[in-house]
Amino acid sequence: MRFSTAALPFALFAIVNSGAPAPYKAHGYTPPNDCEIDTFEWKFALAVLELDCDYRKYNGDHYLDLVFEIPDGQLEHGCGPVYPLSNCEDCFDAFNYGGYTPKKTKYKRGGESCGDGDECELEPFCEIDAIDCDLLITLKNGVLKDEKHRTGEIVANHQFQFDKPTQPDALYTKGFSIVHEHGAYLLALEHKTKFWHCKVNEKGLYKIYDAKIGGQCSPIELLVLKSDEKAFVNKYNKGKW
Numbered sequence: 001m002r003f004s005t006a007a008l009p010f011a012l013f014a015i016v017n018s019g020a021p022a023p024y025k026a027h028g029y030t031p032p033n034d035c036e037i038d039t040f041e042w043k044f045a046l047a048v049l050e051l052d053c054d055y056r057k058y059n060g061d062h063y064l065d066l067v068f069e070i071p072d073g074q075l076e077h078g079c080g081p082v083y084p085l086s087n088c089e090d091c092f093d094a095f096n097y098g099g100y101t102p103k104k105t106k107y108k109r110g111g112e113s114c115g116d117g118d119e120c121e122l123e124p125f126c127e128i129d130a131i132d133c134d135l136l137i138t139l140k141n142g143v144l145k146d147e148k149h150r151t152g153e154i155v156a157n158h159q160f161q162f163d164k165p166t167q168p169d170a171l172y173t174k175g176f177s178i179v180h181e182h183g184a185y186l187l188a189l190e191h192k193t194k195f196w197h198c199k200v201n202e203k204g205l206y207k208i209y210d211a212k213i214g215g216q217c218s219p220i221e222l223l224v225l226k227s228d229e230k231a232f233v234n235k236y237n238k239g240k241w
Contacts, residue, residue, distance in 0.1 A: 035179075035180070036177040036178070036179050036188065036191070037139070037177060037178040037179070038139065038140075038141060038142045038176070038177045038178075039139060039140050039141055040138070040139045040140075040178055040231065041230060041231055042226050042227060042228075042229065042230060042231060043130065043136040043137065043138055043227045043229045043230070043231055044125075044136065044137055044138075044139075044178075044224050044225055044226050044227055045066060045067070045128055045133040045135060045136060045137070045224075045225040045227060046066070046067040046135070046137065046187060046222045046223065046224065046225065047064040047065055047066050047067065047222070047223040047225055048065045048067060048077050048078075048197060048206075048208075048220050048221075048222065048223075049184075049220060049221045049222070049223055050197075050218065050219075050220055051194070051218070051219040051220060051221060064128075064223070064225070065077050065078065066133070066134065066135070066225075067135055067208065067222065068134040068135050069134065069135045069146060069162065072161075073146070073148075073150050073161045073162035073163050073164075074159065074161045074207060075135070075160050075161055075162075075207065075208045076200070076205060076206060076207055076208070077197065077205075077206055077208070078197075078203075078204040078205045078206045079203055079204055079205045123180060123183070123185075125185055125224065125225070125226035126184070126185070126223065126224070126225050126226065127225065127226050127227070127228070128225040128226070128227055129227070129228055130227040130228055130229040133225075133227060136227055136229065137152065138231040139176060139177070139178065139231075140231070141174070142174040142175050142176050142177060143173070143174045143176065144162070144176050145162075146162045148162070148164070149164060150162035150163055150164040151163060151164060151165075151166050151173055152173075152176065153166050153167065153170040153171075153172060153173045154170060154171045154172040154189070154209075154210045155167050155169070155170050155171065156169045156170065156171065157209075157213070158171065158209045158210050158211040158213055159207060159208070159209050160195065160207075160208040160209060160210060171210070172189060172190070172210070175189055175190045176188065176189055177189075177191070178224050179191075179193060181193055184223055184224075185223070185224040185226075186221050186222060186223060186224060187221075187222040187223075187224055189210055193221050193222075194219050194220075194221065195208055195209065195210055195219070195220050195221065195222055196208070196209045196210070196211060196212050196213070196217045196218065196219055196220065197209070197217065197218065197220045198212075198213055198214065198216050198217040199216040199217075208220075208222075
């Protein structure tokens with residue numbers, strides 16, 4: 001049994017740049033006028049960052065706790081794949097082992113959203129090899145898709161999962177984006193980066209929600225890991241994704 005989230009220091013990419021510090025009370029929220037990427041040309045994976053965990057006490061190599069997808073499209077983590085941080089390009093050197101200091105990394109503001117040509121990606125993404133990912137996701141116009149072309153949604157009980165077709169009573173089927181906050185690229189829903197993971201059993205398995213549904217839940221953020229695979233290109237639209 002491996003508890004890898006407790007191994008990833010949310011010294012979290014405290015890259016020191018010029019710019020005003022982000023208020024800690026606003027942690028987990030990105031104002032809608034900040035630059036948000038709602039269409040991303042690369043497939044990406046997700047890793048869990050526990051907001052209540054003091055990562056400063058962990059030393060040595062660390063492991064990203066990757067989110068995985070079970071056959072029915074539910075997202076889980078904790079008893080699945082992990083990935084050594086030292087194998088993750090543009091991640092390891094960005095960690096500040098002296099402790100987490102929230103900073104707003106300086107990058108271009110682009111209104112409510114920005115695309116591939118708007119130069120939002122001034123800071124490097126953490127990168128992971130696609131072959132090492134159980135779950136790869138695409139993002140286009142605020143909609144998430146998995147590799148089975150199911151749509152990412154928040155269903156009526158607040159659970160984050162992928163379905164095809166989407167559930168008629170789903171709370172959200174769009175509104176997702178990638179934002180740069182506290183030195184890292186995070187998945188956001190309606191401008192908010194805070195999600196919740198809720199314990200399923202005593203073996204360390206969790207499901208992911210957009211809200212707290214009970215005492216077994218704690219707040220997380222979802223780190224975006226850019227893969228080396230381009231997002232799906234439709235051969236009928238002249239190569240445009």
